[in-house]
Amino acid sequence: MRVLGQLTVPLLILAAALGAAVKGVDIFDAMSAGAKKGLLILWGILPSLLVVFPAIRLLRASGLPELLGAALRPVFALLGVPEETGLLMLLRPLSGSGALAAATELMQRHGPDSLIGRTAAVMLGSSETSFYVIAVYFTAAGIRDDGRALPAALCADLVCFLASAWICRVLWG
Amino acid sequence: MFSILASLLLGNTAAAGSAVLEGVHDALRFAPELAAALCLWSAVTELLERSGVGADLARLLRPPLLRLFPRGAADPGTLAALSENLSANMLGLGNAATPAGIRAARGLARLQARSELNTLVVLNTASVQLLPTTAASLRASLGSAAPFDITPAVWVSSILSLLAGLVLIRLLNRAPS
Numbered sequence: 001m002r003v004l005g006q007l008t009v010p011l012l013i014l015a016a017a018l019g020a021a022v023k024g025v026d027i028f029d030a031m032s033a034g035a036k037k038g039l040l041i042l043w044g045i046l047p048s049l050l051v052v053f054p055a056i057r058l059l060r061a062s063g064l065p066e067l068l069g070a071a072l073r074p075v076f077a078l079l080g081v082p083e084e085t086g087l088l089m090l091l092r093p094l095s096g097s098g099a100l101a102a103a104t105e106l107m108q109r110h111g112p113d114s115l116i117g118r119t120a121a122v123m124l125g126s127s128e129t130s131f132y133v134i135a136v137y138f139t140a141a142g143i144r145d146d147g148r149a150l151p152a153a154l155c156a157d158l159v160c161f162l163a164s165a166w167i168c169r170v171l172w173g
Numbered sequence: 174m175f176s177i178l179a180s181l182l183l184g185n186t187a188a189a190g191s192a193v194l195e196g197v198h199d200a201l202r203f204a205p206e207l208a209a210a211l212c213l214w215s216a217v218t219e220l221l222e223r224s225g226v227g228a229d230l231a232r233l234l235r236p237p238l239l240r241l242f243p244r245g246a247a248d249p250g251t252l253a254a255l256s257e258n259l260s261a262n263m264l265g266l267g268n269a270a271t272p273a274g275i276r277a278a279r280g281l282a283r284l285q286a287r288s289e290l291n292t293l294v295v296l297n298t299a300s301v302q303l304l305p306t307t308a309a310s311l312r313a314s315l316g317s318a319a320p321f322d323i324t325p326a327v328w329v330s331s332i333l334s335l336l337a338g339l340v341l342i343r344l345l346n347r348a349p350s
Contacts (some may be wrong), residue, residue: 009321012217017220018222021317030219030223031216035216037268038213039208046200049200054197055196056196057195058196100307108199113314113317117312125307126334128297133297137274141278142282152345155338160299167329171325
């Protein structure tokens with residue numbers, strides 16, 4: 001399993017390159033166009049990182065998270081969700097780059113291979129910025145939202161967070 | 174702003190100044206490594222897309238789409254947009270998924286398939302990615318031993334939340350408004 005995990009990345013790249021070669025795709029051109037998109041993603045999220053990182057540090061220095069954490073600990077314990085991921089879950093449906101920055105901060109502080117780090121990564125990877133998606137789609141379609149999509153989407157997000165915490169606990173807890 | 178108020182209220186102002194600078198420093202120090210991982214995975218994804226993996230995936234997705242969008246799928250243009258939207262989402266191509274999704278949404282609006290539009294929106298708020306490249310990039314840039322080992326966990330969590338969303342929107346679509 002561990003060897004397989006370490007081989008995933010090289011094998012994926014090899015398979016993608018071989019597949020592209022067979023199809024006659026210009027590999028250099030495709031990869032440099034992709035890398036450019038990667039840089040654009042970074043450019044898009046860097047401002048958020050620059051705001052969220054200090055904001056989280058500041059919040060932690062204030063002592064408020066300890067107070068809130070102590071108050072909400074029974075709730076998180078009951079749901080089986082690490083209380084450290086509270087801010088990430090709150091930001092996730094609202095702001096894509098904010099959630100990404102919050103997840104990064106968690107992984108950096110607790111380590112990417114820790115239970116909390118993994119839970120944060122799984123939560124981030126299996127959900128979307130629901131409010132943004134709803135706004136974009138209804139605006140584009142020119143139809144007024146009848147108020148059904150939002151509750152369904154937010155419930156799905158909640159299920160996603162609970163399921164992420166559960167599966168990480170089972171696999172790596 | 175909220176954080177500053179909290180630190181004032183709780184009387185921990187001394188640490189606040191240095192905390193802000195440390196935070197900015199962290200973000201900047203982390204950026205180059207994040208750039209490396211993001212560029213690598215965007216490059217590989219672009220290769221997959223240009224090799225036609227997206228089109229293959231779109232073909233595979235037809236049967237479930239026919240069931241989820243009976244009215245939308247009857248219109249060839251809308252069906253094509255729907256399958257392109259879903260396959261781009263699965264490959265993690267957000268830039269390609271949104272325009273296709275918007276075309277699909279306009280198609281459904283034209284067909285007056287209101288409840289199917291709700292389904293499309295919920296489908297797009299639940300992530301259905303095959304490879305969690307962004308989350309894995311973050312892990313790789315922070316020194317994870319095997320950044321993609323979260324993939325099965327992401328599948329489980331995505332599928333459960335997708336099912337929850339689809340069941341709920343189905344129920345809500347039937348309820349009188």
